[in-house]
Amino acid sequence: MTTLIKADRLIDGTGAAPVRDAVLVVDAGKIVSVHQGQAPEGLVPPGAEVLDFPGCTVMPGLIDTHVHLNLPGDGTSLEDAVREPEGVLVATSVMTAQRALAAGITTVRDVGAVGSTAIHVRRALQLGYGLGPRVLACGQPITITGGHTWYMGGEADGEDGLRHKVRHMVKLGADFIKVMGSGGGTLNTISYKPSYRREEMIALADEAHRLDRKITVHCLCAESTDYAVEAGVDQIEHAGFIADAQGNQRYDAAVVDRLAKSGIPVTSTLAVGGAVLRTMRAIAQRTAAEEALLTRWIKMFDENLLHFRKMREAGVRFVAGTDAGWRFTPFDGLPFEMQLMHDGGMPNDEAITAGTGYAAEVIGIADKVGTLKPGLAADVIVVGGDPTADLKALDDLRLVMQNGVVRSRAAPTQAAR
Ligand SMILES: [Zn+2]
CATH class of the missing domain: 2.30.40.10 (Urease, subunit C, domain 1)
Known part of the structure; x- marks a missing residue:
């Protein structure tokens, strides 16, 4: 018709x-x-x-290049969410995926889930058993032993071990490879240092590319971004500048310059801080813990927005992605992300491209959507x-x-x- x-x-x-x-x-x-x-x-x-x-x-329908379908996005921590059996995680993933579609987000890229849960949701949607956005999935995010999100099953170390893990993810049906290049907001992980050695990051990128998969790397400290750029990865998530155990950030112009020259795009994920602030500010009587969270994120969010602006001015390219599911980040949040990118100095038309055509190009589906x-x-x-x-x-x-x-x-x- x-x-x-x-x-x-x-x-x-x-x-x-x-x-x-x-x-x-x-x-x-x-x-x-x-x-x-x-x-x-x-x-x-x-x-x-x-x-x-x-x-x-x-x-065009919107594309969110960074979501975690397993997670509800209602403030539940990753540690708590993944304590549920896999069946619950699959069911949660169906519900969160539907929330995205209802908001006009017709494609989501899942950058880390437990086991094969996101891959299985993708399969059920491909079979036409119900409605949801187009899903791309990496399976488990690859991480050092005990590293960021290790509970999802992605632990691997050493060059041979990492090559094996990349092959294993491809065997499970991964559309692309996701690596945790530094620690993150999970217990006992170190955000201010690279998780993998340079040689390990090079092995990861090489193996992913040998198997015709794109590879994207979560980086919360400048040195982890530097390793990923040197390894020739396809995309950087977050590109933070955490410099010490207290979470203070220190912008690194030299690393940003190499990142800009490489042409490797960065996923913005400004909605993470934006959602924390929005949620905490809506609470009339905040507990001490909520007040502390708000105070910490006011600083973090301001810095992230400033760094976004400076990196853009230095020539770094950004693609839209929210980190939906993480803490308070909602699955209908891509328009919010694009508004925050605009607040960080990106013109509206460029923000729209970052969440549509450029997003498709970066994640390798520009020939489809x-x-x-x-x-x-x-x-x-x-x-x-x-x-x-x-x-x-x-x-x-x-x-x-x-x-x-x-x-x-x-x-x-x-x-x-
Ligand atoms: Zn994430």
């Missing part, structure tokens, strides 16, 4: 200027063409469905207003289409015109 989606403007996800008074033609689950004004006679068969959205913007190019899957959303003028428009979701099928549609409102 042919469907026409009409809107005041169309953003195609490539970074090109919006098309005014646009018509998007969709057929058999794919993007057919984009037109200004009207689709040409003859292209549209009689009886084609027309979805008209005056005052709105049509654009991410832009409204002819032949790609018709993963499309419509939002009220103009997100290039104000990203808050992304919160006013009017239509979610997946592979050409309407998943949800809001009733037209007065505000539309």
Whole structure:
């Protein structure tokens, strides 16, 4: 069936200027063409469905390149969440994935789950047993013995051991490889030092690439980023600058310069701090622990935003990703992430590309989704207003289409015109 989606403007996800008074033609689950004004006679068969959205913007479905489907995102710690049996983690993953789809996030990339849980959710969705976003999964994040998220099953050490672990993840069905290059916000891990030695990081990147997998590395200290850049990985998550056991950060211009020159993109994950602040500030009577969390994250969030700004100015490229599931980070939070990227100095149109076309390019699915190019899957959303003028428009979701099928549609409102 042919469907026409009409809107005041169309953003195609490539970074090109919006098309005014646009018509998007969709057929058999794919993007057919984009037109200004009207689709040409003859292209549209009689009886084609027309979805008209005056005052709105049509654009590609959003892509969140950093989520943890296993985790509820309601403040539950990782340690507590993974204490549940795998069946609970699978069920949780289905529910969190659906929350993302409902927010117009038609693709999520899971960067760390217990065992094969996220891979199994991906499989059930591929079989068409229900609705959810397109899922890419790494399986278990590879980490040093006792390292960040070791409970997920990804412990491996030494060059041979790491090559074996990469092969094992590929055997389980990993779309890509995720490595914990430093400690993180889990108990007894060290965020201010690289977890793996340089040689180990080089072995990880080499083995992933030998097996045609992209590799992305969680880095909370500058030295871990430096190792990952030297190893030639495909992406850095967070790119923090934690310099001591107290969690103080120290920006490292030399490492940032090498990162910028490498062209390796960084996943922003500003929503982590943003969600902690939003949640804590909404509590009228905070406990001492909540007050301490708020105080710690005000500093951390301000620094992260400043570092985002400085790294961008130094030429580092950023892709949108939230860390959904981690602590208070919600699964519908990609528009929030893009707004925070804007607060950090990124123009709105660039933030939109960072969560659509560029995200698809970075995670290796640009031949399937991410832009409204002819032949790609018709993963499309419509939002009220103009997100290039104000990203808050992304919160006013009017239509979610997946592979050409309407998943949800809001009733037209007065505000539309
Ligand atoms: Zn994460």
